[in-house]
Amino acid sequence: MRTLSKTLSLIEDLMRLRVLMAIVIIAVPLLAAGRDYADKQLSAVDWERYQDETVKLMQDYLRVDTSNPPGNELAAAEFFHKMFDGAGIPNTIYPFAPGRADFYAILKGDGSLRPLVLLNHMDVVRADSKNWRAPPFSGEIVGGEVYGRGALDMKDEGLLQAMVMVIAAREHLPLKRDLIFLATADEEVGDSGSAWILANHPELVRHAEYLLTEGGSNLISPGRPTIYGIGVAEKAPFWIRVTATGRGGHGSIPIADSAPNRLIRALRPVVDWQPPIRLLPSVEQYFHEIARLETGRRAAEFRNIQRALQDPQFARELSQDENFEYLLHDTVSLTVLKGSEQTNVIPDTAYADLDVRLLPGNDPQAFLSQLRAVIAEDNIQLEPISSYRTPNSSSTDTGFYRAIEKVIREYDPHALVAPTLNGGYTESQMYRPLGITCYGFAPIVVTEELDATQHAANERIPVDQLRHGVKMLYELVARAAAGEP
Ligand SMILES: [Zn+2]
Known part of the structure; x- marks a missing residue:
């Protein structure tokens, strides 16, 4: 996906995105005929406030050093624990080794549909602070971008998922299915966090219908439609x-x-x-x-x-x-x-x-x-010489896949949406054998240049993307919770 695009300066990209957003605003009334229950829930939300909160919490979360090794994800689990307790959402920290833990929270639905799992890993790869414009665990904002190891892989998506849970609780979003938030340890090294959950508490996720995690990538390229990749399989x-x-x-x-x-x-x-x-x-x-x-x-x-x-x-x-x-x-x-x-x-x-x-x-x-x-x-x-896991994939012929497509097109009518086969690895592979349809998708659009900062120096995320991302992800989850594609 990444290699298809050429780099464009970030400023141009963001300007282009604004133009597209303007098109969305014009196009929305045309789409309104098919709009439904979930949309009515969205219009009442005070987005300014939630967007400010998202940016501030992103900074705080990036300050929690979960470099793996050693991980120390317990500190991140405590961060989420505080955040979820504040919103009155039942949650549990599962410590499984010194300094290491998984974190689980649930918003109960009426049970008419099977649960949706929002899965993210709390650990990050190590960072050598030498070549960074702002220290890797500072969460500093420089030039409209939040700096920090994990800003794109994947504390951004983890925090957005957590915010969506908090907003759903505060706004009393009607749920036909349980929303499950699962933050795991050790994805970057040995998957011991997910392995521990699946071995010791498979009941937490076993009945889920869908799971959303990393593994998609959305790229802006000059003169071309933005490509939204929804990860459906890994090698x-x-x-x-x-x-x-x-x-x-x-x-x-x-x-x-x-x-x-x-x-x-x-x-x-x-x-x-x-x-x-x-x-x-x-x-x-x-x-x-x-x-x-x-x-x-x-x-x-x-x-x-x-x-x-x-x-x-x-x-x-x-x-x-x-x-x-x-x-x-x-x-x-x-x-x-x-x-x-x-x-x-x-x-x-x-x-x-x-x-x-x-x-x-x-x-x-x-x-x-x-x-x-x-x-x-x-x-x-x-x-x-490697421990082998049977590769698997998820079909694109599902209501949730269509919901992702639909939300993307509402935000970006010219978007190119395509299923992607990931050459790398994601934890989706561990959850599909339970019968869960797993997709890689993040509501974040970046340039190739920015995308390349994952696992490298100066990993960062534009503030605009966090603000836009929280709304887009909430809209997607609201749709899925209402059973609407
Ligand atoms: Zn990752």
Whole structure:
């Protein structure tokens, strides 16, 4: 998604967003015919006040240092505990290790629909304060942007979800389903927070119909519609170590079939190999949507990607494009190479690590056999080195997906909304096996430049986006709570 867009200065972006907002204001009466119960709830809300509160609480939340390791998410759980207690929302802190905790809160609905879970992780990756314009745990506002580690991944969405719960409670939002807020520890390192909940308190989320968390991304790009990506699937890491063994010796006397030589011969065909194309329905839909960004022949090909891929020339071109390869194939990246520690020693063992990512639905054992067939060397061992989780996905054919689309289009009538397959990992994978439909979506629009500050220096979020985001997310949740797409 990110690589599709080019960077535009933030000022231009924000100006453009305002223009779009103006269009929304003009367009709203036209859409009003289909507007309903949830909308009536929205018009009575004093947004100024809630938006001010959102910005202030975002600053406070970013000041809670939850760098992982060690995490110390208990402090963040206490932050939420205070916030939810203040709004009279029942909540529980679940400590599960020293300094570590998950946090759970619930607003009960009338039970006619199954619950919606708002899931976020409280930990952040570490930050080296050296290159930051404002310290990473200061929550300082510089030039209309709030600085802090986690400002985009994902304390922003966590705080917006919490605010939506608070507003729903204060405004007595009628709920046909329970709204569940779940903030977890340790997503950035080992998922021990979600793993603990699923092992010890699965009843908290088991009956949920939908779950909303990170994994979508919305990007502004110059001269193009803003792309709203709704995460519906993730690829699964399946890391493999390739080990070669042979006779060791002195570097002055070469050994033709030494371990390093065997390893290099084994890897030679692997780096040129591309596993076969498999077109997932969500990826097909993605190409169909982004066809709008293309012209001429390419637009027609994207619109009917299944047919276009039957042309070997087109399939080859698309598969060689870094923006699209990972969507169509299991991928293999050679990342680690290890032989001797010393230049004059031929080792008896050498190994390489492959970062393999499988498409949802593909079988790791079948992949291993394909890889074995590609490597036609003796004395080569293949061994999985990551804990493997079966990749899964959620359908786009649901009321909640349509609700997300609808809210986006109300805010941005020119928006391009597309389901996305995430090359990375999100915790949605852990919750889908419970039968919950999980989506990655945040009501935040950023430039490519800003998006790239996640896990990097100067992570920050524009104040405007927080103000706009809290309203948009509340509207979405109000719709889902009323059972309206
Ligand atoms: Zn994250």
